[in-house]
Amino acid sequence: MGDAARRWAELQSGRGIPPEILAAAPASPWTHNPVDFTAPETPADTPSRDAALALLGDGGTVLDVGCGGGDATFALVGPLRAATGVDQQQDMLDLFTTGAAARGIAAGTVQGKWPDVASGVDGLHDVVVSHHVLHNVVDLPPFLDALTAGAARGVVVEMLPQHPMAWLDPLWERFHDLHRPPSATDADAVAVLAELGITPEVRRFVRERRHPHDPAWVTRRLCLPDERTPEVEAAMAGVPLRDPDAVTLTWTV
Numbered sequence: 001m002g003d004a005a006r007r008w009a010e011l012q013s014g015r016g017i018p019p020e021i022l023a024a025a026p027a028s029p030w031t032h033n034p035v036d037f038t039a040p041e042t043p044a045d046t047p048s049r050d051a052a053l054a055l056l057g058d059g060g061t062v063l064d065v066g067c068g069g070g071d072a073t074f075a076l077v078g079p080l081r082a083a084t085g086v087d088q089q090q091d092m093l094d095l096f097t098t099g100a101a102a103r104g105i106a107a108g109t110v111q112g113k114w115p116d117v118a119s120g121v122d123g124l125h126d127v128v129v130s131h132h133v134l135h136n137v138v139d140l141p142p143f144l145d146a147l148t149a150g151a152a153r154g155v156v157v158e159m160l161p162q163h164p165m166a167w168l169d170p171l172w173e174r175f176h177d178l179h180r181p182p183s184a185t186d187a188d189a190v191a192v193l194a195e196l197g198i199t200p201e202v203r204r205f206v207r208e209r210r211h212p213h214d215p216a217w218v219t220r221r222l223c224l225p226d227e228r229t230p231e232v233e234a235a236m237a238g239v240p241l242r243d244p245d246a247v248t249l250t251w252t253v
């Protein structure tokens, strides 16, 4: 493992929740709610969409790794001929399937953890997209290698400059006396790609806030019971909301 991959793994591992806090949590702080990931009717105009459309040209197929509700894929309706969604959550894949049917797109799904399930994907897809998944991954090289190996034309990754939960670090300190290490960044991901011999095109942009930041949601993320929501709400007043910047990384194969 190269230095950059080791650094990424260490920073990511450092963001784990101590077992005693997790054991006392009334609900899982990890699980994503599919409702929060329903793709919009009109896709956002982003550098990630532009990059994937450029790779698709007149038409092609898409593999969406960590597809959620299909936001990345359904932004490509038009030149999109068929899509495969991969996700570790079956409820996300159900949303992906429903969204594809509503848009008249031929779609298949593979349930499981990437890259473990990469061999379950049929053949190559013209474009591989993976939006907002990298910060969930500890061992990044095999994840990225499998994205590249699945693409006939190129790969488009979208990520936040820091871990999506990094903005909650002051609240972990406040409620659990837990001091988090700094987050891995997009620059760390680019350094891991360099160790794999890949120099991606990097585009930064400001995206609309889409996901909930309400006090009840934050309370669950902090492994606290619902009755502490008012306290969390008061503490949130002193914490800046998540930075709205996002980053698109694109490479061809």
Ligand SMILES: C[S@@+](CC[C@H](N)C(=O)[O-])C[C@H]1O[C@@H](n2cnc3c(N)ncnc32)[C@H](O)[C@@H]1O
Pocket: 032, 037, 065, 066, 067, 068, 069, 070, 071, 072, 086, 087, 088, 089, 092, 112, 113, 114, 115, 130, 131, 132, 133, 136, 137
């Ligand atoms: C933050 S959501 C993003 C969903 C979608 N790509 C979007 O941008 O709206 C991350 C998704 O990736 C899935 N996921 C995370 N790590 C994964 C992995 N290693 N393999 C497959 N799915 C993964 C989660 O279940 C979740 O649906």
